[in-house]
Amino acid sequence: MKKQLINIFKFTLFVGIGVVILFLVYRYQNEAYMAECELRGIPEAECSLLDKVISDFKGANYFWILLVLIAFTVSNISRAIRWNMLLKPLGYKPRLINSFLSVVLGYFANLGFPRMGEIVRPATLARYEKIPLENALGTIVTDRILDVISILILTALALLVEFDNIWAFLLENASFSDKLDTLKTLGVYFLLFLALAGIVSFIFRKQMMKSPLFLKVKDIALGFWQGILSIRKVKRIGLFIFHSVNIWFMYFLMTWLCFFAFEPTAHLTMLAGLVVFVFGGWGVVIPSPGGMGTYHFLVIAALSIYGINGDDAFSWANIAFFSIQIGVNIFIGMLALILLPIINRNNSNPQPVTLEQKSENNMAEVLDEGETK
Numbered sequence: 001m002k003k004q005l006i007n008i009f010k011f012t013l014f015v016g017i018g019v020v021i022l023f024l025v026y027r028y029q030n031e032a033y034m035a036e037c038e039l040r041g042i043p044e045a046e047c048s049l050l051d052k053v054i055s056d057f058k059g060a061n062y063f064w065i066l067l068v069l070i071a072f073t074v075s076n077i078s079r080a081i082r083w084n085m086l087l088k089p090l091g092y093k094p095r096l097i098n099s100f101l102s103v104v105l106g107y108f109a110n111l112g113f114p115r116m117g118e119i120v121r122p123a124t125l126a127r128y129e130k131i132p133l134e135n136a137l138g139t140i141v142t143d144r145i146l147d148v149i150s151i152l153i154l155t156a157l158a159l160l161v162e163f164d165n166i167w168a169f170l171l172e173n174a175s176f177s178d179k180l181d182t183l184k185t186l187g188v189y190f191l192l193f194l195a196l197a198g199i200v201s202f203i204f205r206k207q208m209m210k211s212p213l214f215l216k217v218k219d220i221a222l223g224f225w226q227g228i229l230s231i232r233k234v235k236r237i238g239l240f241i242f243h244s245v246n247i248w249f250m251y252f253l254m255t256w257l258c259f260f261a262f263e264p265t266a267h268l269t270m271l272a273g274l275v276v277f278v279f280g281g282w283g284v285v286i287p288s289p290g291g292m293g294t295y296h297f298l299v300i301a302a303l304s305i306y307g308i309n310g311d312d313a314f315s316w317a318n319i320a321f322f323s324i325q326i327g328v329n330i331f332i333g334m335l336a337l338i339l340l341p342i343i344n345r346n347n348s349n350p351q352p353v354t355l356e357q358k359s360e361n362n363m364a365e366v367l368d369e370g371e372t373k
Contacts, residue, residue, distance in 0.1 A: 017348040039201075049311055056315035057322075058115065064261035065319070068254045069327045076103050076328075078243040079143075083242050086139040089233030094129040097343060098349035101336040102128075108333025111325065118144065128344045136243050142231050151281050152246045169256055171304045258320045260315065264312040265303070276302040280320075295321055 013048030037047035087094060102124040120137030159166065228243035234240050256273035259265040268276075279302035283295035294316040303313035 047214070049314065051310060053315045053318055056083040058264075058318055059219045060319050061261045064257050065323045065327070067257045068261070068320070068323060070154065070256065071253045072324060072328050073332075075247045075254075076100060076107075078246045078250070079103050080239060082243040082247070083139060083143060085234050085236070085243075086142055086231060087136070088235070090131075090135050090139075092129065092131045092135075093187050094125055094131065098125060098128050098340070101340050101343075104332045105340075107329045111329060111333075124340065127286075128340060141158070146244055150244070151278070154248065154274070155278050155283070158275050162275050165305050166275065169301075171194075251281070254324070254348070255280065255320070257322070258316070262312075262319055264308060265316050268306055268308075272306045278302075 031125050034047055034049075037043075077096075077100060080096055080103050083099050083103070084094055084096065102121045106121030106122055108117075109120040112119040118140050119137075123133060125131060126133040126136045203262055252274060255277035256270055259268045259273060279298040280295050283298035296314065299320070300310060300313040300318045303316065304310065308316070
């Protein structure tokens with residue numbers, strides 16, 4: 001009962017943070033919208049940003065939104081295939097349907113707890129495919145490392161091709177030098193903390209290495225490392241690279257295609273789509289439920305670079321965000337919860353295999369082969 005209450009508290013806390021950020025973005029945009037209405041002589045009673053968002057959502061072109069949902073689904077299929085390619089060198093061949101449903105279930109979990117999907121996804125596959133959880137988690141680490149590399153490359157590309165526009169926007173709308181000084185100060189404190197932690201760890205290294213906690217962490221780290229090293233043994237590396245590129249190309253398409261679903265953004269170019277996509281991508285990376293609030297804030301900032309009014313940018317951010325969350329992450333995530341037990345109903349008592357059990361099984365196979373010879 002206590003554990004359930006703690007989980008409920010955590011869920012409420014993270015969702016609350018996302019809602020508060022979204023509300024603050026809404027309040028700022030609503031004040032700007034009301035000021036614009038006053039300049040146009042529109043009565044306050046007829047000027048509601050919430051009504052505008054609802055009206056814009058209803059008036060959106062759902063053909064383009066459907067294409068956005070298809071692109072997201074295709075990216076998840078590529079992610080599932082790439083995940084299977086990472087698991088194959090470790091001796092596991094999970095079914096694609098289980099990998100795909102585990103991926104979408106991970107996105108569903110992220111709506112409640114930021115980054116929870118990184119635990120739910122491998123745990124789900126480990127349960128239904130009898131894969132050691134440590135190895136599955138290791139491949140998730142590799143998966144995320146590849147994602148970080150990808151978004152850094154795309155960020156660099158966006159800065160390269162649209163640097164003048166982005167820099168002009170930063171100079172016009174923020175005291176950039178003050179923020180840079182603050183980041184430098186925080187960076188110095190962080191480095192000092194790391195140095196102090198390193199010195200303490202070195203002094204007490206012998207005691208730490210004998211502790212049960214250290215040994216447990218060491219076993220888990222070895223499992224992670226096996227999963228990470230799986231990328232070195234991936235066969236058909238060309239196909240692996242193709243799916244890695246396709247995941248992020250589909251993400252980019254989701255942003256660009258969604259432009260056409262909303263009239264004020266329909267004229268924006270692919271370069272604008274790249275910048276908005278990168279800003280939105282970092283908004284999702286920041287811990288909040290599915291990027292709620294943080295995604296809106298950064299996407300609105302990116303759209304303003306290309307002259308989109310704050311109220312229209314707020315409407316587009318909601319159309320893009322909630323179409324994905326409701327159309328895919330919630331709907332297919334709940335469907336995955338239903339389908340996974342049905343698909344695997346013939347797999348009696350599915351449980352993840354531990355590293356110790358795997359080692360014992362491998363040793364038994366070697367002995368059997370020796371006796372046969």
